[in-house]
Amino acid sequence: MNASTTHASPQARNPRPERQGKDLVLTGIRKSYGKTLALPEVDLSVARGEFCTLLGASGSGKTTLLKIIAGFEAPDTGAVRIAGRDVTRTPIADRNIGMVFQNYALFPHMTVFDNVAFALRMRKLNHEDVRRKVGEALELVSMNTLADRLPGALSGGQQQRAALARALVFTPDILLMDEPLGALDKNLRQAIQLQLKKLHHDLGLTVVFVTHDQDEAMNLSDRIVIMEQGRIVEAGAPEALYRRPGSAFVAGFLGECNFVDQGPRRLAVRPEHVRLGAALQPADLRHEGRVLAATFCGLHWKVFIESQDRTVVAYAPTGLAEAERRPGQALAWGFHADDAMEFAAA
Numbered sequence: 001m002n003a004s005t006t007h008a009s010p011q012a013r014n015p016r017p018e019r020q021g022k023d024l025v026l027t028g029i030r031k032s033y034g035k036t037l038a039l040p041e042v043d044l045s046v047a048r049g050e051f052c053t054l055l056g057a058s059g060s061g062k063t064t065l066l067k068i069i070a071g072f073e074a075p076d077t078g079a080v081r082i083a084g085r086d087v088t089r090t091p092i093a094d095r096n097i098g099m100v101f102q103n104y105a106l107f108p109h110m111t112v113f114d115n116v117a118f119a120l121r122m123r124k125l126n127h128e129d130v131r132r133k134v135g136e137a138l139e140l141v142s143m144n145t146l147a148d149r150l151p152g153a154l155s156g157g158q159q160q161r162a163a164l165a166r167a168l169v170f171t172p173d174i175l176l177m178d179e180p181l182g183a184l185d186k187n188l189r190q191a192i193q194l195q196l197k198k199l200h201h202d203l204g205l206t207v208v209f210v211t212h213d214q215d216e217a218m219n220l221s222d223r224i225v226i227m228e229q230g231r232i233v234e235a236g237a238p239e240a241l242y243r244r245p246g247s248a249f250v251a252g253f254l255g256e257c258n259f260v261d262q263g264p265r266r267l268a269v270r271p272e273h274v275r276l277g278a279a280l281q282p283a284d285l286r287h288e289g290r291v292l293a294a295t296f297c298g299l300h301w302k303v304f305i306e307s308q309d310r311t312v313v314a315y316a317p318t319g320l321a322e323a324e325r326r327p328g329q330a331l332a333w334g335f336h337a338d339d340a341m342e343f344a345a346a
Ligand SMILES: Nc1ncnc2c1ncn2[C@@H]1O[C@H](COP(=O)(O)OP(=O)(O)OP(=O)(O)O)[C@@H](O)[C@H]1O
Pocket: 033, 034, 036, 037, 038, 056, 057, 058, 059, 060, 061, 062, 063, 064, 065, 212
């Protein structure tokens, strides 16, 4: 640990806490498991204090990449640098990386306090410093009243918060999280997402987060990195990736999308830009279809329309007439060309 992190303490009340995060640079990372080429070649830079999310289908190499950053796996070729230092061959314990994995369980026989204190005791901090730092870390995740509980006596969300405190307590240079909220229900997930966002902001953490939940990726990230078969296909801020994806693959992966092939062009239109029946405008591109189903989503109706042998998804205003969402009903749908994204046909 270098001098700049030794004195940084995770203190939410401190209006100007020292920025904790370090930058991370991966170059030419290649990794195979036997005949499986998990990562053909990955280059990725994560800036200091950036919240970077890896998003991709199952098997796309997200966990493998995190394991290489953490040091659980060594790459076949390539380098991992943290704040300019080459740590490719550095043991896990010497990388100063915090980790929260979905299955990276708390020690069941230790209280929350002892779980969080574990890494500090390994580092031979004195009793007083351990008490103070554990107290601060538990306070960060609003867990100080549960310090004496055993993990078995905690809810899933409380366990994840304890795991987060355990990862933050030693002031990590980088925080890695692999689907940490996957097992939680939606409300709890959202609550912890907010807490995580605040921690990230207050502490200036550098985070590499893995999820295959695109809403979660959009909620949390400064930048989303889309992975497919071990390759980074595109990276960008959530809004830019959503509005101006570079490929039909990314358009379809991040958010829902309808594709309309028109000769050499492939148009892609988001459900919020599809207009139905009476709402269609004269200048809209217009298609005929039939309502398959409609579900009420609170902010809008989600209407599924069968049209030319595929299913179109539209978000319609909650005032949508009953007749325009009745299954079996013939219904025109369309969109303005300006609202469509355009790609070369597949
Ligand atoms: N220990 C291993 N031995 C052999 N193959 C492995 C091993 N770990 C991962 N793989 C393979 O490497 C590829 C990438 O796996 P990885 O776990 O990184 O995917 P992932 O993106 O994390 O997927 P998920 O979303 O399902 O967690 C997959 O094809 C997987 O089968």
